[in-house]
Amino acid sequence: MSEPARRPPARAALSSGSDRVFQILILGLASVIVLVFVLSVYQLGREAWPALRTFGWHFFTGRTWNPVGGTFGAASMIAGTLVTSLAALVISVPLAVASALFVAEYAPKWLANPVGYLIELLAAVPSVVYGLWALFVIAPVLGRWQTAYFLDPTNLPTITRCNNLWAEGQTSLQCFFVPTGAGGRGLALAVIILTVMILPYTASVARDVIRLVPQDQREAMYALGATKWEVISRAVLPYARAGILGGVILALGRALGETLAVAMVIGDSQEMIRSLWGNASTLASVIANQFGDAQEALHRSSVVALGLSLFVLSVAVNFAARWIIARLTPKGIQ
Amino acid sequence: MMRAAAVPSTRPRARLSPARRLKNLLMGALILLATLLVVAPLILIFVYLLREGLGALNLDFFTRTPAPEGEAGGGLLNAITGSLEMLAMASVIGVLVGVAGGIFLAEYPRHPLMPTVRMLSDVLAGIPAIVMGLVAYGLIVLKFGFSGLAGALALGFLMIPIVVRTTEEVLKLVPLSVREAGLSLGLPRWVVILRIVLPAAAGGIVTGVMLALARVAGEAAPLLFTAFGNSGVNFDPTKPMSALPLEIYRGATSAYDENQRLAKAGALLLITLIFVTSLLARRVSRRK
Numbered sequence: 239m240s241e242p243a244r245r246p247p248a249r250a251a252l253s254s255g256s257d258r259v260f261q262i263l264i265l266g267l268a269s270v271i272v273l274v275f276v277l278s279v280y281q282l283g284r285e286a287w288p289a290l291r292t293f294g295w296h297f298f299t300g301r302t303w304n305p306v307g308g309t310f311g312a313a314s315m316i317a318g319t320l321v322t323s324l325a326a327l328v329i330s331v332p333l334a335v336a337s338a339l340f341v342a343e344y345a346p347k348w349l350a351n352p353v354g355y356l357i358e359l360l361a362a363v364p365s366v367v368y369g370l371w372a373l374f375v376i377a378p379v380l381g382r383w384q385t386a387y388f389l390d391p392t393n394l395p396t397i398t399r400c401n402n403l404w405a406e407g408q409t410s411l412q413c414f415f416v417p418t419g420a421g422g423r424g425l426a427l428a429v430i431i432l433t434v435m436i437l438p439y440t441a442s443v444a445r446d447v448i449r450l451v452p453q454d455q456r457e458a459m460y461a462l463g464a465t466k467w468e469v470i471s472r473a474v475l476p477y478a479r480a481g482i483l484g485g486v487i488l489a490l491g492r493a494l495g496e497t498l499a500v501a502m503v504i505g506d507s508q509e510m511i512r513s514l515w516g517n518a519s520t521l522a523s524v525i526a527n528q529f530g531d532a533q534e535a536l537h538r539s540s541v542v543a544l545g546l547s548l549f550v551l552s553v554a555v556n557f558a559a560r561w562i563i564a565r566l567t568p569k570g571i572q
Numbered sequence: 573m574m575r576a577a578a579v580p581s582t583r584p585r586a587r588l589s590p591a592r593r594l595k596n597l598l599m600g601a602l603i604l605l606a607t608l609l610v611v612a613p614l615i616l617i618f619v620y621l622l623r624e625g626l627g628a629l630n631l632d633f634f635t636r637t638p639a640p641e642g643e644a645g646g647g648l649l650n651a652i653t654g655s656l657e658m659l660a661m662a663s664v665i666g667v668l669v670g671v672a673g674g675i676f677l678a679e680y681p682r683h684p685l686m687p688t689v690r691m692l693s694d695v696l697a698g699i700p701a702i703v704m705g706l707v708a709y710g711l712i713v714l715k716f717g718f719s720g721l722a723g724a725l726a727l728g729f730l731m732i733p734i735v736v737r738t739t740e741e742v743l744k745l746v747p748l749s750v751r752e753a754g755l756s757l758g759l760p761r762w763v764v765i766l767r768i769v770l771p772a773a774a775g776g777i778v779t780g781v782m783l784a785l786a787r788v789a790g791e792a793a794p795l796l797f798t799a800f801g802n803s804g805v806n807f808d809p810t811k812p813m814s815a816l817p818l819e820i821y822r823g824a825t826s827a828y829d830e831n832q833r834l835a836k837a838g839a840l841l842l843i844t845l846i847f848v849t850s851l852l853a854r855r856v857s858r859r860k
Contacts, residue, residue: 254760257760257762260761261762264680265683268672268673268677268685270665270669270732271669271673271693274707274729277707278703278707282707333606336602336607337603337607337611340603340607344604353611359847362846362850363846364789364790364791364792364839366821367617367621367839370824370836371617371620373825434613465593465595465596466596470599471599494700495698496700497701498792498821502821502825526702526796530796530797545703549703552699553698556698
């Protein structure tokens with residue numbers, strides 16, 4: 239073997255034809271992804287157009303959603319979507335981060351894996367099953383509490399005052415927490431069920447970034463005599479902050495689009511929210527409840543316009559999450 | 573993880589002030605409590621469905637269609653067959669496009685279209701399922717009416733991003749040297765990808781497909797106005813079709829005890845299947 243064999247790259251040249259066919263095939267199938275996106279935008283845009291043209295910006299600011307009168311303003315559903323999603327986020331974040339800390343920092347390995355797995359299963363429970371459970375198990379409990387509130391004579395002045403305020407079309411912060419109906423359905427139940435549903439998304443992202451915090455961050459603090467909590471609060475969490483925030487915003491995206499569980503429990507009222515215990519609706523819940531029955535063209539178009547709003551909102555939130563994870567994560571965590 | 577074990581036991585514990593020690597203990601207890609709170613709903617839901625639904629999971633449940641509103645008896649055969657049919661059809665779209673998308677992202681990273689495909693598959697992952705239902709409605713139902721095919725299309729679209737993501741990730745785990753070995757033998761690139769790289773990543777791809785199936789098997793929202801539901805067993809994909817999540821939704825919001833009972837049994841069956849699928853998916857990926 240004194241001389242290296244010099245072969246011309248004949249085989250490569252021979253195979254280039256079939257390679258090209260394969261690449262075109264793969265590219266063609268992968269382009270379906272682009273096609274699905276383009277078709278979605280086109281479909282939603284085309285069908286939402288009549289409503290958007292008729293009402294203009296008023297579609298988003300108008301408070302009246304009246305299929306009979308032919309007036310469609312989505313302000314109460316936008317408010318419902320934002321209030322339920324943000325409230326669920328505020329409650330779920332501390333719980334999710336705590337459970338992530340338990341799995342990544344506290345639990346021994348034999349316990350960490352099963353607990354982490356249970357949290358992942360929480361994300362696998364279908365929306366309708368959450369809805370069913372909320373309707374049959376939690377709603378009656380809340381309903382009993384509401385009934386007890388109304389039966390308690392000491393609450394009568396508050397109830398009267400708030401009813402008067404609401405009758406005049408006014409709201410106040412204190413009245414926001416006064417129950418309005420009975421039976422447990424409403425905004426509060428939607429918040430509770432959304433909280434449970436988005437927990438696993440934040441928790442699993444938080445767990446992953448916490449596990450990626452370099453070990454010497456922790457050891458340096460321990461060497462200074464810090465307690466476990468001090469290590470977590472000053473060396474682990476600040477380091478994992480950006481990743482956790484990204485997970486929180488991904489969970490927000492889920493909350494905004496969550497449909498059937500919310501549609502089943504929120505009470506489906508298109509009036510502006512005035513109480514945490516009142517009936518309300520979200521963009522997604524109105525699509526689920528009304529699209530099938532929307533006979534009239536403008537009603538149908540308005541419901542699709544809600545879908546388009548939800549589409550734009552979800553895409554924006556997802557981009558924000560990705561941007562935060564990409565930009566703010568310290569090097570070495572990606 | 574037992575990180576504390578790495579700390580030398582000669583740590584000057586005595587110098588810890590009671591306040592700091594108390595705070596440490598308190599936060600540890602809170603974290604344990606929060607974890608219990610997070611896991612509790614899962615256990616509560618499963619126990620509730622076992623208690624309420626197990627009795628209804630009899631032979632009738634699997635072999636009969638729902639009785640007329642309010643009457644006793646019947647089962648969810650229509651929903652079980654409908655779910656299986658739609659998932660099978662959705663898999664054709666989801667697996668074909670998803671795996672091809674994953675191959676494209678992992679094996680042709682310098683293609684000018686690659687960043688667009690990557691970005692849009694991420695965007696698709698974040699689109700709410702009900703919006704996909706609206707899209708499938710506009711594409712198929714407006715022209716051809718409610719059908720199992722329209723429902724399957726919506727579910728297939730929802731599967732794509734999950735399969736793309738996992739396929740891309742596992743393909744990237746296959747060492748470059750494996751590809752180089754194949755190419756140096758003179759094999760064309762497509763043979764290397766199909767015969768060497770894909771089999772090496774098969775476990776991970778199967779995991780992704782199973783996770784995607786588990787995810788869309790529970791979706792009812794996009795089926796409300798595409799597959800629409802059907803009280804009878806239907807094998808014609810151009811006609812309305814039922815699905816387990818649809819029947820759970822109808823039953824749970826029904827006023828009749830009998831429908832509620834079927835819904836609970838259906839929910840128990842559905843989450844059991846989903847949990848088993850996720851467990852198996854985990855097994856498959858761990859074996860690789």
